[in-house]
Amino acid sequence: GNSVTQMEGPVTLSEEAFLTINCTYTATGYPSLFWYVQYPGEGLQLLLKATKADDKGSNKGFEATYRKETTSFHLEKGSVQVSDSAVYFCALSDSSNTGKLIFGQGTTLQVKP
Amino acid sequence: NAGVTQTPKFRILKIGQSMTLQCAQDMNHNYMYWYRQDPGMGLKLIYYSVGAGITDKGEVPNGYNVSRSTTEDFPLRLELAAPSQTSVYFCASSQGTQNTEAFFGQGTRLTVV
Numbered sequence: 001g002n003s004v005t006q007m008e009g010p011v012t013l014s015e016e017a018f019l020t021i022n023c024t025y026t027a028t029g030y031p032s033l034f035w036y037v038q039y040p041g042e043g044l045q046l047l048l049k050a051t052k053a054d055d056k057g058s059n060k061g062f063e064a065t066y067r068k069e070t071t072s073f074h075l076e077k078g079s080v081q082v083s084d085s086a087v088y089f090c091a092l093s094d095s096s097n098t099g100k101l102i103f104g105q106g107t108t109l110q111v112k113p
Numbered sequence: 114n115a116g117v118t119q120t121p122k123f124r125i126l127k128i129g130q131s132m133t134l135q136c137a138q139d140m141n142h143n144y145m146y147w148y149r150q151d152p153g154m155g156l157k158l159i160y161y162s163v164g165a166g167i168t169d170k171g172e173v174p175n176g177y178n179v180s181r182s183t184t185e186d187f188p189l190r191l192e193l194a195a196p197s198q199t200s201v202y203f204c205a206s207s208q209g210t211q212n213t214e215a216f217f218g219q220g221t222r223l224t225v226v
Contacts, residue, residue, distance in 0.1 A: 004155075032211045043117070043203055043217035044156075051212045089155060098163060099144045099207040100171070101215060103155035 002027040006090050006104035013080055013111050021075040021107045023064075023090035031092040033057075033066050033073040034101070038087040047075075047088070080111045115139050119204050119218035126194040126225045134189040134221050136204030142216075144209035145187040146171075147179065149200040150220070156203065162187055163209065194225045 007022040025031065032051045036044040048057030053068035062077045073090060090104040120135045138145065143164045148156040148171075158171030162181040176198060178190040187206075191198060201222050207215040 034214075041219075043219045044205075044215075045217065046214045049212070049214070093211045095211055097210055098161065099209040099211070099213060099215060100146065100158055100161060101148075101156070103148075103157075105153055105155040 002031065002092060002094055002102050004090050004092055004102055004104035006088075006107050008105075008107070010108040010110055013109070015082055015111055015113050016079045017111075019075070019077040019080045019084075019109065021088055021090075021109070023073045023075065023104060025071050025073065025090075025092050027071075027092055027094060029095040031094050033064070034091045034093065035062070035064055035073070035075050036089045036091060036103075038089065038106075040086070044089060080109070082111045082113055085109055085111045117204055117206055117216050117218040119202075119221050121221060122219065123222050124224070126191075126223065128194060128196065128225060130194050131190070131192045132194070132223075134191070134202055134204075134223075136187045136189070136218060137185050138187075138204075138206040138216070139185065140206060140216065141184060142206035142208055143184065144207045145181065146205045146207075146215070147177070147187070147189045148203045148205065149173065150203060151200050159189065159202075191223075196225050199223060199225045 035047040048059040050057040050066035091101045146161045147159040160179040204218045205215045
């Protein structure tokens with residue numbers, strides 16, 4: 001079946017450090033890929049997405065590229081801020097066209113000043 | 114814009130009690146979902162609905178029931194609460210296609226003691 005695997009956290013970085021959170025997936029067909037972010041005490045919100053191979057999603061300085069050959073969708077940011085502290089979820093939506101999401105386990109990011 | 118509204122935000126139940134988690138959306142989305150979030154496990158789909166009167170099971174439906182009498186509302190019913198149902202519950206809605214964003218409520222933290 002379809003699945004998503006994320007690197008385990010927590011990840012602790014100093015402000016302005018480079019961030020990478022790894023995500024790999026297993027899926028049949030051609031899924032769409034997403035990164036959602038959950039700030040403390042809030043629900044999830046979409047950070048970025050990519051819908052086909054080699055697409056790059058980007059938002060708020062975050063980027064991720066849909067790599068079909070390595071079945072990966074790693075999240076990167078060149079310079080993190082304290083306000084980026086949150087839980088990040090990688091997810092896929094399969095071709096069933098029901099919008100159902102399969103999530104990775106989440107990675108907690110803490111950025112220290 | 115209210116988006117997706119969940120009530121209550123917190124609840125403590127005793128084993129064997131029942132309750133209904135409420136969810137309402139004002140975006141006229143046909144597709145709605147219930148997920149549960151357990152520590153270190155990501156989100157798992159409980160039930161989903163593709164429109165009023167139509168519901169289907171997700172990955173972890175046991176112990177739960179849903180109904181969808183209107184486009185706006187998608188309540189989740191817990192019968193005979195068990196400690197294993199201690200979790201954070203998120204309701205979400207979307208337009209339902211593979212590529213579209215899901216909008217999440219702020220969650221309900223449920224503890225069964």
